[in-house]
Amino acid sequence: MVRLIMVKVHQEDCSNIKISERLKDSEIIITDVKDKGNFCRIYAEYLDDPQKTLNAIEHSGVQNIQLISKSKNEIQISYDITTTRAWKLFNSLGRVMYPLKVVEGAETFLIYIDEDEKKFTKLKNLKNEIEKMSGTKVIKIKEIDLKLLSKVFEEIEVLASISEALKDLTELQYSALRSAYIMGYYDFPRRKNLDDLASLHGISKNAFVKRLRSAERKIISAIFYPYKEKNSY
Numbered sequence: 001m002v003r004l005i006m007v008k009v010h011q012e013d014c015s016n017i018k019i020s021e022r023l024k025d026s027e028i029i030i031t032d033v034k035d036k037g038n039f040c041r042i043y044a045e046y047l048d049d050p051q052k053t054l055n056a057i058e059h060s061g062v063q064n065i066q067l068i069s070k071s072k073n074e075i076q077i078s079y080d081i082t083t084t085r086a087w088k089l090f091n092s093l094g095r096v097m098y099p100l101k102v103v104e105g106a107e108t109f110l111i112y113i114d115e116d117e118k119k120f121t122k123l124k125n126l127k128n129e130i131e132k133m134s135g136t137k138v139i140k141i142k143e144i145d146l147k148l149l150s151k152v153f154e155e156i157e158v159l160a161s162i163s164e165a166l167k168d169l170t171e172l173q174y175s176a177l178r179s180a181y182i183m184g185y186y187d188f189p190r191r192k193n194l195d196d197l198a199s200l201h202g203i204s205k206n207a208f209v210k211r212l213r214s215a216e217r218k219i220i221s222a223i224f225y226p227y228k229e230k231n232s233y
Contacts, residue, residue: 004097004144005123007090008108012135015060015081016042020102022056023048027182030100035083035091039063043078047182050075073179073200085133093119093126106139165222173215176201180212 011017020028026048034041042062046053050070057065057079068076090096094113101108113119122129127138169177179200184191192200198208 002146003113003123004146005093005111005113005126006108006140006142006144007111007126007130007138008106008140009086009130010106010137010139011084011086011133013082014084014086014107015062016044016102017105017107018060019056019062020107021105022060023053024104026053026103028102029182030098030102032098033087033096033100035087036080038083039080040083040087041078041080043068044076046075046077047073047179048075049073053077072202074175084136086130086136089122089129089133093122110144161222162219165218168218169215173211173218176208176211177215177219 016028016030020026023046026046029045030042031045032043034043050072053075054065054067054077057077062079062081065077065079068078070076087096090109090111094111097110097112100110113123127141130136130138166174176197180186180192180197183197183200185193185197194205194209194212197212198205201208
């Protein structure tokens with residue numbers, strides 16, 4: 001049996017958590033992790049002031065920091081952190097999917113599990129297994145319905161259209177859309193408004209709105225394009 005499990009945890013022994021707590025409103029996107037046994041090589045993206053981000057990273061117990069790329073409002077970076085006990089457990093269960101999200105002191109994992117009897121026992125008692133670890137707290141555990149997920153992939157025409165739309169976004173449109181999502185513009189209640197986002201990008205509110213709306217229109221048009229000729233509501 002194959003299962004997809006979402007686990008949201010707080011780990012006091014995780015440097016990524018410490019960084020997210022220092023940066024508060026920022027969201028860390030972990031794009032890859034290279035497991036080296038006692039330590040992991042982290043590849044991450046941060047949408048925040050680069051100097052503020054670097055200061056937070058340097059004071060969070062990480063090693064071998066390497067800057068990959070940097071712009072006015074974004075930084076891509078890699079570094080080594082000590083392997084946490086929760087990470088070891090998740091890897092023993094199955095394959096951790098990327099990207100991972102770290103925000104406000106919590107890390108969200110998606111674990112793809114090809115379940116056998118031994119893993120079933122661990123999975124059944126997963127919350128207890130995690131919270132046996134001192135300083136590790138489970139915030140949420142949820143199984144993702146693979147049947148529902150498969151229905152998304154059945155809409156291959158829509159997915160292809162979205163893929164083309166993403167390629168068609170200009171760098172400025174993509175940056176506006178990405179920052180709006182990551183900084184909480186689409187949350188309810190909103191964590192950032194248009195004035196905040198415009199200030200983050202160093203442009204006027206009207207200029208930012210134009211970029212964001214252009215990006216939104218391209219993506220929304222891509223989603224509904226296959227149904228345009230059907231005249232359905």
